[in-house]
Amino acid sequence: MSDWLIPLTVILVAVCTVLVVWHALHPVSFWLCVGYPLKTAHVYATWGNVALGCTLTRKRRRWRYTFDGLPVVGHATISLAQRRKVRRVQIDKPPRLGLIRPHRLGFRVNVTLMDGQTPDDYTARLSNLAHAWRVHSVRLVSSRPGRVTLLATRGDPLSEIRIPLLSEGLLRVRVGLLETGVPWLVDFRTVPHWLITGATQSGKSTLLNALITGLSAQPVALVGFDLKGGVELTAYGARLSAIATERAECVGLLNDLICLVKTRMALCRANKARNVWKLPEDLRPTPVVVLVDEVAELFLMAHKGEKDEIATTATALLRLAQLGRAFGVYLVVCGQRVGSDLGPGVTALRSQLSGRICHRVNDPETATMTLGDTDPAALDAARQIPASMPGTAIVVSDDGRWYRARSVYVSEEAAEAAASQHAQLAPAWADLLTGADTVTVTDAELEALAREGEPT
Numbered sequence: 001m002s003d004w005l006i007p008l009t010v011i012l013v014a015v016c017t018v019l020v021v022w023h024a025l026h027p028v029s030f031w032l033c034v035g036y037p038l039k040t041a042h043v044y045a046t047w048g049n050v051a052l053g054c055t056l057t058r059k060r061r062r063w064r065y066t067f068d069g070l071p072v073v074g075h076a077t078i079s080l081a082q083r084r085k086v087r088r089v090q091i092d093k094p095p096r097l098g099l100i101r102p103h104r105l106g107f108r109v110n111v112t113l114m115d116g117q118t119p120d121d122y123t124a125r126l127s128n129l130a131h132a133w134r135v136h137s138v139r140l141v142s143s144r145p146g147r148v149t150l151l152a153t154r155g156d157p158l159s160e161i162r163i164p165l166l167s168e169g170l171l172r173v174r175v176g177l178l179e180t181g182v183p184w185l186v187d188f189r190t191v192p193h194w195l196i197t198g199a200t201q202s203g204k205s206t207l208l209n210a211l212i213t214g215l216s217a218q219p220v221a222l223v224g225f226d227l228k229g230g231v232e233l234t235a236y237g238a239r240l241s242a243i244a245t246e247r248a249e250c251v252g253l254l255n256d257l258i259c260l261v262k263t264r265m266a267l268c269r270a271n272k273a274r275n276v277w278k279l280p281e282d283l284r285p286t287p288v289v290v291l292v293d294e295v296a297e298l299f300l301m302a303h304k305g306e307k308d309e310i311a312t313t314a315t316a317l318l319r320l321a322q323l324g325r326a327f328g329v330y331l332v333v334c335g336q337r338v339g340s341d342l343g344p345g346v347t348a349l350r351s352q353l354s355g356r357i358c359h360r361v362n363d364p365e366t367a368t369m370t371l372g373d374t375d376p377a378a379l380d381a382a383r384q385i386p387a388s389m390p391g392t393a394i395v396v397s398d399d400g401r402w403y404r405a406r407s408v409y410v411s412e413e414a415a416e417a418a419a420s421q422h423a424q425l426a427p428a429w430a431d432l433l434t435g436a437d438t439v440t441v442t443d444a445e446l447e448a449l450a451r452e453g454e455p456t
């Protein structure tokens with residue numbers, strides 16, 4: 001017996017060593033060649049039970065070969081129909097599972113919806129599926145009538161973000177990665193205003209750094225509001241066209257921005273254009289991105305005398321959000337909490353900020369305030385972001401779905417360097433106000449932008 005036991009043990013140990021080394025050296029090829037076929041076999045083999053456990057099956061009547069004919073206690077007679085070996089019985093039919101396709105992060109699979117099912121039925125079962133398939137997470141990545149596509153990821157793609165931060169065309173910045181492995185884009189042309197919330201040290205300022213770095217290289221004007229004494233944004237002063245660090249300055253700067261919007265409105269009216277992008281190329285003004293770090297500071301009242309100033313600020317900010325989108329003024333508002341407790345006007349402002357990014361939060365209300373009444377699972381996901389993964393956030397995308405995402409780490413020094421490098425692109429504030437700013441967005445750039453925006 002020992003004749004074959006020793007060589008067998010040697011072979012087994014050698015095979016295991018090769019597999020372990022292969023996995024350590026090149027996990028992607030290991031996954032494609034070994035992990036993926038095994039996982040596929042496991043998913044197909046267990047799908048019936050998994051679907052039943054997740055209550056995704058439907059009752060169907062099918063012809064089946066049955067072993068019966070034995071009398072059951074209490075039944076005196078057995079009818080002919082009962083004694084039949086092949087008969088129609090009720091079974092639990094699972095939804096049809098399509099071809100399991102390998103993916104860098106795990107695998108993708110289409111599932112055909114059964115009668116009466118909607119994608120929401122699957123969204124509610126994603127964590128059950130992740131446990132059953134022994135994967136890190138399962139996400140519903142797309143749906144078509146009668147079909148959903150699920151992406152199962154083996155590990156957390158957000159544990160380390162290595163993608164380069166990129167400016168992806170005018171007013172578009174790739175700030176990080178979505179959980180689905182797709183770049184996380186902040187696109188002001190699609191979603192003009194953004195609300196970014198999160199507890200202290202959750203990654204809000206780092207995301208602002210990423211945005212500033214990406215936008216610095218673009219023909220846009222940047223304006224900052226930083227009532228924390230200017231500690232956050234002053235460093236990027238070279239690239240900012242204007243910055244307000246005191247309350248009085250804020251009121252003045254907001255009034256200037258409203259004047260700017262009015263000037264652009266008049267320009268559009270005179271040229272019969274509905275928004276600045278429809279203006280002839282030589283008249284098109286520079287887009288302005290307004291960055292507000294810690295919005296609560298704008299609304300907090302130190303003494304009663306500030307009441308009027310705060311009311312003016314709130315009204316001006318709201319007006320800017322309402323009118324800005326058509327006239328090339330975009331808002332990024334950051335805060336730890338952006339709720340009605342900050343005063344009237346905040347809720348109205350929040351409803352204008354359609355892009356939502358919720359970092360780690362300490363209280364469930366902040367998540368609810370930021371993400372609104374989206375899927376309750378999004379709120380749970382926001383609460384579950386660990387403090388050890390700063391920069392991770394729940395993002396409501398323009399397709400209406402929510403995604404877990406993580407921003408790429410951009411240090412203050414890197415953002416400051418980018419701001420200084422592109423300082424010459426900052427239009428002078430006086431020029432912007434008088435409409436004498438150089439026209440920087442050409443038709444060619446717009447066309448390129450439209451092409452980039454096309455689905456691939």
Ligand SMILES: Nc1ncnc2c1ncn2[C@@H]1O[C@H](COP(=O)(O)OP(=O)(O)O)[C@@H](O)[C@H]1O
Nearest residue numbers: 199200201202203204205206390391407408409
């Ligand atoms: N995307 C990220 N990747 C890695 N570390 C991050 C990321 N975002 C933030 N951090 C870390 O968390 C710290 C706090 O981030 P910060 O943006 O200052 O938080 P906040 O402005 O919400 O208080 C940063 O100094 C950095 O070390």
Ligand SMILES: [Mg+2]
Nearest residue numbers: 204205206232
């Ligand atoms: Mg901060």
